Amino acid sequence: MTNKNSKSFKYGAAALLTAVIVIAIAIIVNLIVIRLDIQWDLTTNKIYSLNKTSVDFVQKLTKDVTIYGLYDNTKIESGDTYAIVNELLKQYKNASPKIAIKYVDVDKDPGIINQLDPQKTKTIAKGDILVSSGKKLDVIPAASITYSQSTQMGQDTSLLVENYITTAIKRVSSDKTPTIYYTTGHNENLLVEEFNQIRIAVEGGGYYTKALNLQTEPKVPDDCELIFVMAPKSDLSTDEAKKVTDYLDRGGKIFFAFDPVVPNQNLPAFDKILGQYNFSLNYDKVKEGDKNRYVSGDANNLLVFLESNAILGEIPAGQYAINMPNSRSINILKTVKEGLEIVSLAKTSEQAVGMQIDKSKGKDINGPLDVVVAAEYTGGMQDSRIMVWGNASMFKDQYINQNTYQILAVCMGWLIQNKDDMGIPPKSLNLETITISQTNANITGIILVGAIPLLIFGLGTFVWLRRRHL
Known part of the structure; x- marks a missing residue:
């Protein structure tokens, strides 16, 4: 009996000591974790963790x-x-x-x-x-x-x-602040006036905005990330055109937006610059013939659906519709130029017509008509990009909307190819779920609620029976 009691005391003391040690270790580990603020991100997408790039x-x-x-x-x-x-x-x-x-x-x-x-x-x-x-x-x-x-x-x-x-x-930690310029001197609509919302969005993205008068500047400044040319009503001079061409040769990026022009108005210098990228301006005003492709009652207020392409990515049919009131069309030339890639971002229906403003320039142009185009030239010393919209009015403060903001942001991102962007991918916040049938759900419930607890209870009983006589 004494032996039995001695063994029981020994096993009991060992079990108690083990429990005390385990509890002590758990307390110490918890204190260390709290002290060092150690955490583990167990989410699938690591949404609580910084990317290694950051x-x-x-x-x-x-x-x-x-x-x-x-x-x-x-x-x-x-x-x-x-x-x-x-x-x-x-x-x-x-x-x-x-x-x-x-x-x-x-x-x-x-x-x-x-x-x-x-x-x-x-x-x-x-x-x-x-x-x-x-x-x-x-x-x-x-x-x-x-x-x-x-x-x-x-x-x-x-x-x-x-x-x-x-x-x-x-x-903000860089010594250089990128600047986006907008041209003046050609009766353009300025970012600080009719396009103030664009200016606010651009500056909110971390850029400075400044006016650029090519008549007085010796060249396009070196800190220029992008130039906005918004609805010029007069042409560039020969000297200005050369400065623009030199800028593009240095890897420049330009966002052009042209409204329909008045009769007897030509922009040959702009046409020559666009011609380097196989574009030319049509001197027309687009009238849409498809009733589903313009705002009711106004065939000149186009309803354009952006198409999937290399710039905007995959766009579900009808996903992005934008209003383009009073647009002109852009002509894509058939000349082949090595290193030049052209993308049409938006076009009219086949029923649209480009009504010539100046009838001396030829017949009206039948649709489909390109109204937004872009090009990248990789055959020079540095890659250059331009984007041409046959409409500037849509970006005015009274017309711009959330859709336009999103599209503009994507277009600017493509033009600038922002070197500051760290390229950290987004992380989905959606929870991953497993769908199972009702039968499988019932079986899982029985196993979790019934079978596993019974198994643990049985094992505990077995161990107790084996040890009660020690």
């Missing part, structure tokens, strides 16, 4: 960068998109001592916007994320944090914010 870049920062979250951080609930943003911001801070994170509730502290943007060059709103370094400020609108699109599987929502933040950090 980590590697911020670890090399030499300038101080502050990231502002313009929202009340204390009211963010688990599962909210901003909860993911907060986790990513914390990782930015952990990755580099040069990064500071600040949360500001603009309802309680509205002065922060004037403090960060005293010149009011940006459009800033509650929920935005701002990235600042020195006097440079980049804005990531709240609407840009995620992107939703319809797929065959339903609505897919992706998180885009990491690419925007890392790209913004790169921009």
